[in-house]
Amino acid sequence: MKLTLIGNGIMAQSLAIGLVKNHEVEMIGRDINKLKLIHEKIPQLTIKELSDKEDITGKNVIFCVKPYALESVSVRLTGVADVLISILAGTKLDYLKKQIKAKSYIRTMPNVAASVQNSMTTVTGDIESKAIALEAFSSIGEAIWVNNETQLDIASAITGSGPAFLALVAEAIADGAVKVGLERHLAQHLVQGLFSGTASILKHTHPAVIKDSVMSPAGTTAAGYAKLEEGSVRDAFIKAIEGSFTKSQKIAEK
Numbered sequence: 001m002k003l004t005l006i007g008n009g010i011m012a013q014s015l016a017i018g019l020v021k022n023h024e025v026e027m028i029g030r031d032i033n034k035l036k037l038i039h040e041k042i043p044q045l046t047i048k049e050l051s052d053k054e055d056i057t058g059k060n061v062i063f064c065v066k067p068y069a070l071e072s073v074s075v076r077l078t079g080v081a082d083v084l085i086s087i088l089a090g091t092k093l094d095y096l097k098k099q100i101k102a103k104s105y106i107r108t109m110p111n112v113a114a115s116v117q118n119s120m121t122t123v124t125g126d127i128e129s130k131a132i133a134l135e136a137f138s139s140i141g142e143a144i145w146v147n148n149e150t151q152l153d154i155a156s157a158i159t160g161s162g163p164a165f166l167a168l169v170a171e172a173i174a175d176g177a178v179k180v181g182l183e184r185h186l187a188q189h190l191v192q193g194l195f196s197g198t199a200s201i202l203k204h205t206h207p208a209v210i211k212d213s214v215m216s217p218a219g220t221t222a223a224g225y226a227k228l229e230e231g232s233v234r235d236a237f238i239k240a241i242e243g244s245f246t247k248s249q250k251i252a253e254k
Ligand SMILES: NC(=O)C1=CN([C@@H]2O[C@H](COP(=O)(O)OP(=O)(O)OC[C@H]3O[C@@H](n4cnc5c(N)ncnc54)[C@H](OP(=O)(O)O)[C@@H]3O)[C@@H](O)[C@H]2O)C=CC1
Pocket: 007, 008, 009, 010, 011, 012, 029, 030, 031, 034, 050, 064, 065, 066, 067, 069, 072, 073, 087, 088, 089, 109, 110, 111, 112, 160, 161
């Protein structure tokens, strides 16, 4: 399958690294010098400078610019794409349909782990392009079809924004270890192992069961856990997901 990425930022590059393994991939961006540098890193890519009348007729486009740049890029596109796949947070299918002409439309939410082919991606939109979209995004990790755009916006809070939320946890745990005397490099290494080990268990065990299996009566975990509850960490994470989802809905309101 031939795919055209429009945009050449963090996500476009992350997607490209995985997609080139199984697809013919073209990347279109406004800055040819940036594209040349990307081409040095990913030589299988075809690169193209965005023209003022960029013809997308017959292409499978993956649209990878920031939501605020949608209009300034879409005015430069002509023709009718076969499928328009957007990775833009919040931006609704109805709005995309007004901005870019295509035979069918898909919204997806990959995450930054696409760069290591381990993205958890959600997908929704026109059913006729479901197979193409799932096939493309399966090559950069796991791709899951969700029923509607509300579900996609909630999923975006978990998997799109989630790496930043978990990175905060990782950094804070290391900071705590440094505070009580561990060297930074060792704290960092331990946190890496903690995340990968816990992720392996989480695949087949409910979080509450993991917590109960670790927490001994009057033990060290219970003492640390109580501090998390004092700091309203659970409440903060619930609000983080809600805040992120609400922001997606606000992006949609333009
Ligand atoms: N970062 C993440 O973890 C995730 C991001 N997303 C979504 O992915 C999209 C891209 O995000 P990300 O890759 O992080 O952003 P970046 O800022 O890294 O990339 C944005 C790209 O858009 C291009 N661009 C911006 N304005 C224009 C313009 N007026 N004309 C032409 N090109 C333009 C930029 O070009 P140039 O390089 O020349 O500036 C750049 O290539 C966003 O919509 C975001 O919601 C989705 C999932 C996860």
